[in-house]
Amino acid sequence: MASEFKKKMFWRAVVAEFFAMSLFIFISIGSALGFQFPLAGNSTELTPKIAIQDNVKVSLAFGLAIATMAQSVGHISGAHLNPAVTLGLLLSCQISIFKAIMYIIAQTLGAVVATAILSGITSSLPGNSLGLNTLSNGINSGQGLGIEIIATLQLVLCVLATTDRRRNDVSGSAPLAIGLSVALGHLLAIDYTGCGINPARSFGSALIMNSFKDHWVFWVGPMIGGACAALIYDYILAPRSSNITDRMKVWTGGQVEEYDLDGDDINSRVEMKPK
Template sequence: MASEFKKMAFWRAVVAEFFAMSLFIFISIGCALGFQFPVSANKTTTPVQDNVKVSLAFGLSIATMAQSVGHISGAHLNPAVTLGLLLSCQISILRAVMYTIAQCLGAVVATAILSGITSSLPNNSLGLNALAEGVNSGQGLGIEIIATLQLVLCVLATTDRRRTDVSGSAPLAIGLSVALGHLLAIDYTGCGINPARSFGSAVVVGDFKNHWIFWVGPILGGVSAALVYDFILAPRSCDVTDRMKVWTSGQVEEYDLDADDSRVEMKPK
């Protein structure tokens, strides 16, 4: 870990996560807060918010940020995605911790700025996630797990360096997955598939009611996606030593496909 800690590229990646997360939160939640916002100059208000607009705002902003900083940090922009990539042995533990801290700080900073800009918005919750009326904690948790699972599964599949059949835009595919997750979960929980995003709103508003759901749900979804992809859908054969090397040093070995049993062997080329 010490060698990675001393590298300038590592810290540039951490800063990229903070900066991109801040822009993502500002743009996406800013779009969601636009409903019924009073315009005093002409005494008009915008139409009531719809789920499609909010879902597209989150999806397109993630796609934009992924395209912008993906080559620097991988553009995780979500602790659940970071956890999934950690369990998939693509990043070190140190990088995962620093990315998560940067993501949470970026979310808090961007939400705080939005709080000042939208201070005249009545009943402004700054995109705070909460269970909808009639939805209990168990149901909300299940929705968050499924919505996050499909997102992390998409990230793992589109960024898998062993694949040669991937065409098109990976950032766009991930952005559409984010939009899909919002279309599924927004009516139940407000969609908390990004724990850092939920954390930023909770900190600035000062409301942590049922906040655990928006951490436990995405974490379980990310873990499930990593286990399903790495051990069932596209299994890798590697020993504990190989995995520990990645988690401690961050050096990811290249993978070769073993044609005999369609399993992937971890072998340095």
């Protein structure tokens, strides 16, 4: 922990997580709220067809926003932008415990700040929920938990697969693939839970709205999904050859190759760069 604490690159990465998370939340939730603003002279009612289009719009907004932020800061922090992704990479022994804690704090603070700003900008919107995640009518907490687990599992599995340094067959853009996975998760879960595959994003809305009903679902579900994805990928689908003792050393000291001797080499980051 001490070695990471002293590295400039480490703190740049934490700041990158906060900044990118703030932009991600502002863009994605802002897009989700936009269609609800009444337009002058437009009395069109919300039909089922329009509702379907809105689901696609929101899903694409979240997916494209995460892809853009991943492309922007992936070489600095790895662009986790999600506590469930951070947990998955922690259990995969790719980051230290200290880094995971700091990332989750930065992500959560970024979500709260962005949601608070959105609250001020959209204060005139009637019935504004700021993207608050809630269980749909007819969906109980157990069912919602299952939806969140599956939606997050496929996301974290995608992150682990597309950023696996052992692969040489990955073509195209890893951030885009991850963005599409986020969009897919929203298309699956948005009608059931509002899609809470990002606990920090869910927390930001819940805190600003002061509404924590069933909020545990949006932490437990994604965290279980992220943990399961890491265990499935690392021990079943693509087992690693390194000794488990050596891998667990990463939890206390971080990965040596992540930093140069001075901690200033931005090109030493390779987490989001597929070979």
